[in-house]
Amino acid sequence: MDIETPNERNCVPIGRHYAGPLNLDLDKLLAGRLLIQGTSGAGKSATLRRIIEEAFEYMTTIIVDPEAEFANLAAHIGATTIKATEITADGLSAAALRAREHRIPLHIDLSDLDPEQRIIKAAAFFSGLMSAPAELWANTMLVCIDEGHLLAPHLAGRAQDSETRRLGVATLTDLCSRGRKRGLATIVATQRLAKLSASVTSELLNFLVGLNVFDRDVKRAADFLGFSAKDAEKLRTLAPGEFYAMGPALESAATLAKIDPTITRHIGATPELIGSADHTAAEAEALLALDAMRALPQTDRGRLTVKGTRALDAFLLDPSATLAIATVQALARISPNATTCSELSAHTGRERTDIHDALDTLTAIGVIETTHREDTRIARLSARLRQKNAHVDLVALA
Secondary structure, eight states: OOOOOTGGGTEEEEEEETTEEEEEEHHHHHHHOEEEEOOTTSSHHHHHHHHHHHHTTTSEEEEEETTSOOHHHHHHHTOEEEEGGGSOHHHHHHHHHHHHHHTOOEEEEOTTSOHHHHHHHHHHHHHHHHTOOGGGTTSOEEEEESSGGGTSBSSOSSGGGHHHHHHHHHHHHHHHHHTTTTTEEEEEEESOGGGBOHHHHTTOOOEEEOOOOSHHHHHHHHHHHTOOHHHHGGGGSOOTTEEEEESTTSOSSOEEEEEOOOSSOOTTSOOOOOOOOOOOHHHHHHHHTHHHHHTOOOOOOGGGGSOTHHHHHHHHHSTTHHHHHHHHHHHHHHTTSOEEHHHHHHHHTOOHHHHHHHHHHHHHTTSEEEOOSSTTOEEEEOHHHHHHTTTOOOOSOO
């Protein structure tokens, strides 16, 4: 009887263990998904990078990147980068469907999004992948998700975020549970198991578990691997790049392996230590522009610190109110991006001193975030207004 070799089974090498190479079986990955877990510095993202480097020629690859760490890998595999800040949620759903149809590798950059918008837009993209008609299911895809706990958190950060959290958890769980027959092989990487929804992890049948230090993470990881309480302590002593591999696509029993080096450089790697620059006190003050900060005029904006109707009355009676409203409308057009005082002056046709006064008024009532009064002053909408204004498509002032 003929015995298939690893390469004949669509296997790719990702590391080595005591008995030889550690291979990832892509056919079985499609059926069982994969969890990569390890605390910061364990080599989790580098492991995901290694898998993508080896597997991208077998399957159309999607990289979901919350921290903008995989741009160079996207270039290496020929993936098209989509910055989620520039595309609406509906646009991401449509892009996912078209990428599926035309077998286009994508790099979804979710950086610079507020936590709520990051979940919403990732969920929209996953929904687009899942909505592909049955005739496209043969176009298999490898969906690689870094920092999965940011997209499907175990708990909401605030009570107001609970509905968004439920959306993220439901969508990612659906991708993992029903993606198999739709030709979607999902890999989820996370720093902490305690932060990732258990609904997601319950759908993952293959595991690469690295260094863990927190008790809750050690216990959950040990449960996945079938470790006793004594064996679980081994997870606290692993070196960077060492992972226990287990699952149908990896090893039948938990096996300690060392992940091979990557071809592309890991952008998110811990930087090397470097000392401070050798500046005199005068040079340091000049570089910090401390004189400009000391020279800030102390304008009388106290009347705008009151709340409710009194605050509204004070704002409406302020001489800069009209320009302040025009400034907010200009900032809303480019949200979540920022702009400078000089650009606002050119856009509105008003003097910079007037723009400064308007920005001071808006700062006093918490409408914008801004820097100090100078020509290079930067301003953008507050986080509260950016969330309410998340539907905009423009990214520059006209």
